[in-house]
Amino acid sequence: MTKVELANQYFNEGYNCAQSVIATFSEEFGLKKEVALKLAKNFGAGCLHRGEMCGAISGALMLYGLKYGSENPNDELSEEIVYYLSKKHVKEFEKIHGTIICKDLLGIDIGSIEETNSEIDISKIKLKCHDFVKDSATIINNQLEESRK
Template sequence: MSRSQNVIANFNNGLNCCQCVLLAFSEELGLDKKAAIKIALGFGGGMCHGEVCGAVTGAVMVLSLKYGNSILDDIESKEKVYEMVREFKEKFTEINDSIICRDLLGIDLIKKENRIMAREKGLFKKCPKFVEDSIDVLETML
């Protein structure tokens, strides 16, 4: 099963966008799968408020794990990650016109009734595309 197929299966089985993206790369980055799922949970649905898309925040986590600093004065690694995050954001935005969940889905998820409406209208069916786009962009960058 390809990475994209696996991600879609994970999404369809209840993981959110951020969880799917981080989990797709967790093993090769040395992050326990259960830990990845827990770490990424609160970032789904644009941090539960329709803000930055979970697929984007998952990608930022992947870039940070791959290239981030683990010692305090490693400014070079820190700057590398910041630049890669900017590059990722630009590429994702070129594909999807935004990195903001409410813009991508076309609904404000802050209100409970809107979240219910989004589920009823099937708006979350758009999410696997954003997850796949994130993974595709990451694979070109890693």
């Protein structure tokens, strides 16, 4: 099974978008899957279901920090690498989808739906989110392959 297929499997099992992305690569980056799933729990549906930054992006950005980040706040090389890869990831995702903002990607404001108790077709949302998880995982996978060359 490829990493992209694994990310989609996690999403299909009921994990949110951030959890699905981070869990896919976490052990390769030195973090136990169980810890990664807990860490990313609040980042689904645009962080706390607020429709802000897509969780598939949040999960990816956490991974770049995990793999290339440093405990030293003065490590400029680490910071440069993390920011470079993170910005590259965001740009590639935006090239595909036009934005990284959850409510804009979905075409609905998740937060206002919960506040008004409006009914929505969850299957349509999950179908869109499935693509966001797939694309974010693909971008990470491609960057990892490039770094191995």
